[in-house]
Amino acid sequence: MGVGIKISDLNAWYGTNHSLHEIQLDIPANHATALIGPSGCGKSTFLRCLNRMHETNPIARVTGKVLINEVDIYAESSPVEIRRRVGMVFQRPNPFPTMSIYDNVASGLKLNGFRSRRVLDEVVERSLRQSALWEEVKDDLKKKSGASLSGGQQQRLCIARALAVDPEVMLMDEPASALDPISTAKIEDLIFELKSQYTIVIVTHNMQQAARVAENTGFFLMGKLVEFDSTHKIFTNPRDKRTEDYITGRFG
Amino acid sequence: MASQSLRPPLRASNVNVFSRRIKSNIVSGLALLATIIVIAPLIAILFYLLKQGITSLNWNFFTKIPVPAGESGGGMENAIVGSGVVLALASLIGIPLGIGAGIYLAEYAGSTRMGNLVRFTADVLNGVPSIVMGIAIYALIVLPQKHFSALAGGVVLGIMMVPTVTRTTEEMLRMVPHAIREAALGLGVPAWRSVLTITVRTASAGIVTGCMLAFARVAGETAPLLFTAFGNAFQSTSLDEPIAALPLQIFVYAVSPYDEWHRLAWAGALVLIVLIMASVALVRYVTSRGMLKGAS
Amino acid sequence: MTQPAKIFVSESSTPPPDAKQPVKPSVVRTFLRGRGNSAIADGTFKALVFLCALSIFGIVILIAWELISRSHLTLAKFGLGFFFRSAWDPVNNDFGAFPFIYGTLVSSFLALLISVPFALGVAIFLTEMCPKWLRAPLSFLTELLAAIPSVVYGLWAIFVLIPLLRDYVNPKLMFTLGWTGFFTGPNAGYSMLAAGVVLAIMILPIISSLTREVMTSVPMVQREGVLALGATRWEMIRIGVLRNARIGIVGAIILGLGRALGETMAVTMVIGNRPEIVKSFLAPGYTMASVLANEFSEATGDMYLSALIEIGLALFLVTIVVNACARMLVWAVTRGAPARVA
Numbered sequence: 001m002g003v004g005i006k007i008s009d010l011n012a013w014y015g016t017n018h019s020l021h022e023i024q025l026d027i028p029a030n031h032a033t034a035l036i037g038p039s040g041c042g043k044s045t046f047l048r049c050l051n052r053m054h055e056t057n058p059i060a061r062v063t064g065k066v067l068i069n070e071v072d073i074y075a076e077s078s079p080v081e082i083r084r085r086v087g088m089v090f091q092r093p094n095p096f097p098t099m100s101i102y103d104n105v106a107s108g109l110k111l112n113g114f115r116s117r118r119v120l121d122e123v124v125e126r127s128l129r130q131s132a133l134w135e136e137v138k139d140d141l142k143k144k145s146g147a148s149l150s151g152g153q154q155q156r157l158c159i160a161r162a163l164a165v166d167p168e169v170m171l172m173d174e175p176a177s178a179l180d181p182i183s184t185a186k187i188e189d190l191i192f193e194l195k196s197q198y199t200i201v202i203v204t205h206n207m208q209q210a211a212r213v214a215e216n217t218g219f220f221l222m223g224k225l226v227e228f229d230s231t232h233k234i235f236t237n238p239r240d241k242r243t244e245d246y247i248t249g250r251f252g
Numbered sequence: 253m254a255s256q257s258l259r260p261p262l263r264a265s266n267v268n269v270f271s272r273r274i275k276s277n278i279v280s281g282l283a284l285l286a287t288i289i290v291i292a293p294l295i296a297i298l299f300y301l302l303k304q305g306i307t308s309l310n311w312n313f314f315t316k317i318p319v320p321a322g323e324s325g326g327g328m329e330n331a332i333v334g335s336g337v338v339l340a341l342a343s344l345i346g347i348p349l350g351i352g353a354g355i356y357l358a359e360y361a362g363s364t365r366m367g368n369l370v371r372f373t374a375d376v377l378n379g380v381p382s383i384v385m386g387i388a389i390y391a392l393i394v395l396p397q398k399h400f401s402a403l404a405g406g407v408v409l410g411i412m413m414v415p416t417v418t419r420t421t422e423e424m425l426r427m428v429p430h431a432i433r434e435a436a437l438g439l440g441v442p443a444w445r446s447v448l449t450i451t452v453r454t455a456s457a458g459i460v461t462g463c464m465l466a467f468a469r470v471a472g473e474t475a476p477l478l479f480t481a482f483g484n485a486f487q488s489t490s491l492d493e494p495i496a497a498l499p500l501q502i503f504v505y506a507v508s509p510y511d512e513w514h515r516l517a518w519a520g521a522l523v524l525i526v527l528i529m530a531s532v533a534l535v536r537y538v539t540s541r542g543m544l545k546g547a548s
Numbered sequence: 549m550t551q552p553a554k555i556f557v558s559e560s561s562t563p564p565p566d567a568k569q570p571v572k573p574s575v576v577r578t579f580l581r582g583r584g585n586s587a588i589a590d591g592t593f594k595a596l597v598f599l600c601a602l603s604i605f606g607i608v609i610l611i612a613w614e615l616i617s618r619s620h621l622t623l624a625k626f627g628l629g630f631f632f633r634s635a636w637d638p639v640n641n642d643f644g645a646f647p648f649i650y651g652t653l654v655s656s657f658l659a660l661l662i663s664v665p666f667a668l669g670v671a672i673f674l675t676e677m678c679p680k681w682l683r684a685p686l687s688f689l690t691e692l693l694a695a696i697p698s699v700v701y702g703l704w705a706i707f708v709l710i711p712l713l714r715d716y717v718n719p720k721l722m723f724t725l726g727w728t729g730f731f732t733g734p735n736a737g738y739s740m741l742a743a744g745v746v747l748a749i750m751i752l753p754i755i756s757s758l759t760r761e762v763m764t765s766v767p768m769v770q771r772e773g774v775l776a777l778g779a780t781r782w783e784m785i786r787i788g789v790l791r792n793a794r795i796g797i798v799g800a801i802i803l804g805l806g807r808a809l810g811e812t813m814a815v816t817m818v819i820g821n822r823p824e825i826v827k828s829f830l831a832p833g834y835t836m837a838s839v840l841a842n843e844f845s846e847a848t849g850d851m852y853l854s855a856l857i858e859i860g861l862a863l864f865l866v867t868i869v870v871n872a873c874a875r876m877l878v879w880a881v882t883r884g885a886p887a888r889v890a
Contacts, residue, residue, distance in 0.1 A: 056437060058362075078585035084440030094431035098453050108439040109576065111449055112583050119575060158435070165439060166576040276782035280677055286669025290752060291686065294693050297704055304707075352600025360594060361601070370601045372875065377608055379803070379871030380864060381810025383840050384611065387860040390844075391614040411607050418604065442586035444593030472697025475812040475837070479845045499699045499813075506703045507817060514707070521700045528695050536688060 003069035003168045003199055004029040005050065010064035012045055012054060019045045021223045023064070027216075032191055032200040034210035034231065037220035038251065043203045046220065047171050050201065051086040052079040068169060084112070086169040087162035092178050093154035095146030095161070101137050104146040104157055108165035123164050131160040132190055152183025159190065170194065172202040176209065188213050207247065211235055219243045298525075305522025308515040313523075317487055318501075321510045328520050330487045334402070334496035335471065337489050338481055341406025342413055342470055347463050349410075350417025351452075354459075357418065358425035359447050371422075374415040385412055386476030394480060402488070402495035405481030409473060413466040420462025424455040461535040468531035472524055474499040498524055615861040621854035630858060636823050638847075643855035645862070647823040651740065651833040652863075655815060656808040658744025658829065659751055664801055666748075667755035674756075675763045676785050687757075694753035702817030705746045710737040710818060713745070718830055733828040738820035741829040746814045751804040758803060758878060762796030763789050765882045792881075799877025806870040810863060812837040836863050 005027040012020035019042050027033050035043040048054040049062055052073060066073050073082045095104050103110065105124045114120065124141070128134040133156040137144070146157055155175060162170060172191070176184035191200055191213045204210050210217050211231055218228040219240075227234065227243045238244045245251060316327030353370065361367025389408040394400055428451050436446035452459065474497075477483075482494040483504065489495075498520055505517035616623075622630060622643060633644025674686060714737030721731040721741075766789050774788035790797070820832020821842055836859050847853045 051438065053434070053438060056434070078587065080440050080442050080585050081581075081583075082440070083438055084580045084583070088438040090431065090434060090438070092431060094429075094435040096432060096435065096450060096454070098456075107436075108441070109579075111436070111439070111441045111445050112580060114576075114579055123576060161435075161439065164576070165580060166574075272780050272783065276780035279672075279782040279785075283669045283673040283677060286666045287673045287686070290666050290670050291689055293749075294689060297696075297708075298692075300704065300708060301700070349600050349603050352597045353604060356597035356601040360597065370604055372872075373608060374604050375875050376868055376871050377604060379806050379810075379867055379874075380608075380611065381812065381837060381867055383812045383837050384615070384810070384860050384864045384867075387840065387844070387857060388611040388614040391618045391857070392610065414604060414607065418601075440580070443590045444586070445589075447593070468695065472695075472699065474697070474699040475841055478841055482845065499697055502703060503699050503813060503817070506699070506706055517703055521703050524697060525700060528697070529692060532688075532691055532695050536691075 005169065005199065005201075006065075006067040007050075008065045008067075010046070010049060010066065011062070012042075012049055013061040014045075014057065015059040019223050020049070023225050025218065025225060025228060027199065027201060029199050030196060031216060032195045032202060032214040034214035034217045035201065035203045035220060036205075036207055036210050036217060036246070038246065039205075041220040042223040043220045044173055045223075047088075047173055047201060047203050050169070050171055051083050051088055053083070053088065055079065084108075084165055085167055086171060087165060087167035088171045089155070089158050089162055089173065089175045091174045093151060093158050095149070095154050095157050097145060097147040099146055100142045101144055101146055101149070101157060102141040105160045105164050108161060124160075127160040127164040130163050130190075130194065131156045132186060133157060133160055150183075152179050152186060155179060155183065155187060156190070159187075163194075167198065169199045169201065172200065174203055174205060177205060184209075207235070219246060221246070301518070301522055301525055304518040305525075308519035309522060313516070313519050318485055318516075321508070321513065324512055326512070326516065328496075328498065328501055328516060330484065331496040331498045331501040331520065332523070333487065333489065334481070334484065335498040337402055337491075337495060338405040338409060338477070338497055339467065339471055341402065341491070342409035343463070343467060345407060345410025346413025346466065346470075347417055350414045350463075350466070351421050351459065353414065353418040354421025354425060355447060355452065357422040359451065371419070374418050378415040381475070382408075382412060382473050383475035383478070386478060386480055389476070390479045399492075400480060400482035400494040401492055402481055403491040405477050405495060405497065406491070408476040408480050409470040412470050412473065412476065413463075416466035416469060417463055420465065421455075421459050424458030424462060425451060427458065428454045457538055461538045464531045465535055468528045472499055472528060474503050611864065615857060615864055619854045619858035619861050621851050622858045623854075625851070630855075631862065634823075634825065638849065638852045641849070641851040643851070645836070645855070645859050647825050648834055648836040648839050648859060649862075650825050651819070651823075651835040652809055652837070654829075655740055655743040655747060655819065655833065655835055656805055658740065659747030659808045660801065660805055661748075662744060663748035663752040663755060663804065667752045667800075667804070668759060668797070670752070670756045671759035671763060672785060675760050676781070676789070687760075690753045690756055693749070694757070698750070698811060698813035699817075701746055701750055702814040705742065705814060705818045709745060710742055713737055713739070713742055722830070729827050730829050733826070733831050735830055736820065736832065738818055738832050739830045740819065740833040743815045743819040743833070743835070744829070746818055747808045747811055750811060750814060751807050754807055755800050755804040758800035759793075759797050762793045762800060762878060762881050765796075766792045796878050796881030799874045799881070802870060802874035802877065806867050806874055809870065810837055810867050812841050816841045836860075 007023055007025040007027070010020060010023040011018070023046060035046065037043050045054060050066060050068075054060050054062055062074065065075070068082070068086065071077060096107060099107060102124055105127050106120050109120060109123065125134060128137065133153060136153060137149070146154070149157060155178075159175070176187045179187065188209060191202065194200060202214065214231050216228065217231045217234045219226045219234065219238075219242075221242055227238060227240045229239070234243065235247060238247060313327040314332065315329050317330040318328070319326035353374070357367055357370060361370065385408050389404050393404040393407060432454060433446060433451055436450040437443070441450070477497050477500050481497055481500065483500045484494045484496045502517045502520040502524070505513035505520070508514070626633070626643065630643065631645050631649055634646045635642045635644035636647070637643070670690070674683060678686065714735055718731070718735045718737070718741070722735065725731045770792055771784055771788040774784045779787065815835055816838040819835060819838055821834055821838055822832040823834045823839070824831070826833070840856055840860055844856055847856055
């Protein structure tokens, strides 16, 4: 089951560069929320603040409150614990090259000390089914390395890997931007399926993609959240002129 | 070639260009000559070694210990075993320390002042003559114990391995793509586990070859063993006694007046060279194939 | 600043959350919730690897400490003059290291004189002129040269180089250059010259490979810019590459010097081991490293040992300074990329 995210007064810096300004946002549970905006507007930075990946950069800084299921992830928890509850899929597929497909999917559990072989087998199968990869790899689970798959398959592998730890939230940073159209379509179908079980936040450059998969969309511009509303409203009748300019392609 | 495509017309004012071009060709010729003069003797050395060594290598070499001067049939078995013992101890000391330091430099110190200081010191330590290292360990271990020992030999070779292993480990770890580390962190894997089981594992082939290089380098070292391991005419594997080592034995036999011992020295040199050449070749092979299997 | 409007719009097409709750996920979740934040393990690991890094400092400090503390006897008795006197009388505890210093310096500079032109030539050939297919095998061969142990060079030198010098080269040198005074006297073969030649062969790969690294780090635009002005190949190398890499090349040469200063086995086997200062290069000599190799294990008497250790201390300090300077020069050109020298 997914959970809601409440963001208040979020600011983020890279060194002296103030990349996010006073973000206030409520992300609903069990919905897919898309974040759109031109390059460099801070949407990826914002995403990475939700699972505390932003602070892995030594010059990065964050202030503000992010409540996931009423738990302040900065004040009341640690990065490692949060990242087990908030999964992330990156722009470029990054399976572990020295591990088999099975080990890749199970890595989130095995590397945290999980030992039960029987449960691991079930979790791996469930995750691969959820990411629509099971049928394609079920015979080569332990024989093929994670890196030997095609781009689209690798990304679905990464999704399976993220799902295996049973997170409450799934963050996706332009997950299909490095993939071909067929793989992209498969990933979008995936997101549609997963919505019912997880809260999904997806950053995308592709406005059509946002329109296809997300119920709600937020528009970022220069580190600020300009507008947040249902996808339908954003794309047909945005309230802010800047949103309208971006949607209609006047810049971006 | 620029000078050919810009061939100027033949005029008096272009004589300068001619002489410049001639000078260039002379220099090119000199460089080529230098390379030949360097490479040819090297190949000659290797062939001479091979010739002298092969004729002296026989079964006895690997199975017998030295016999008194003048007699034949002796071998270097104790030296080979002794080298094995000393190198094993050296690896036990040098490899963990080196890999640990390499991990620190690659994962925690980055470009910080401390990191640069460690790197610089490692490079400088690399340049300290091995005999000076031998003296220091002599003072540290041999003097208090009042006898030479394989332990002292292992320790000195071990600390000689540290700078090499550190630098190569750091280099290999830096080559692991950032995306892989992010993937591990994003899963909620603790930092220490991510470094050890993901980053180090991905770079493992490269790290192993770095250790092999360090191993090959200290395998041929004689000077530091002169007054630590000291050498032993008999079979010994005890850490508490002086022990024979292949390069040591080669040295003693080479400067001796006995032909039979010279023969053995050549055979030993050949064994040493083959070992080292194999390591260098293996390192090159693994590095050229790309040790990050499949990582883009 | 536009505030976002209220969120939930019910005409969105979300299917109601399914009541289908498989049992397995909660097993995973409960397991992971109970794992804790591993702050202790992280801290311990970081401390461990930091200790390993500190060990490098520890090793250097250890060496310095042992060398200084164990040579205090002669340090006290002779002071700095130790390095300027010529005496070596263990029986009467009279020590002076000047012959060894002389031997070390002369043999090293001879080595540089011989090897630098060739090293540069090889480096220029391999980086600027060599056809691609030849580059790998040739650089592999130079790497091999660097990997051959000192004692093997010494072995080869005793049985091949010395007879060669003694029977063919030295007589010619004595004939043509004897008037300079550097090539006179008894021709035993075991000599400063032999040591210089062997050292030259040994340090050549280091100078060459480091020079190559420095030269390849000069960006292509420098070469192309000079070529575009109509330069010949040599001019391109001289102006476009060497001028930029000058500092690094000096660093490479100094690094070779550092290696030559500390080289022990091969030198000991061919230099003749006589602690005398003679003008002729054909006469035997003695270096700091050689006297340590020959006499250390038989040194009886605290003063004797102290004298030897003091020589070791001098060698330690000199090579550290030389190597530090060399590394800084090379770093200046290659921007701190690790210089892979055996």
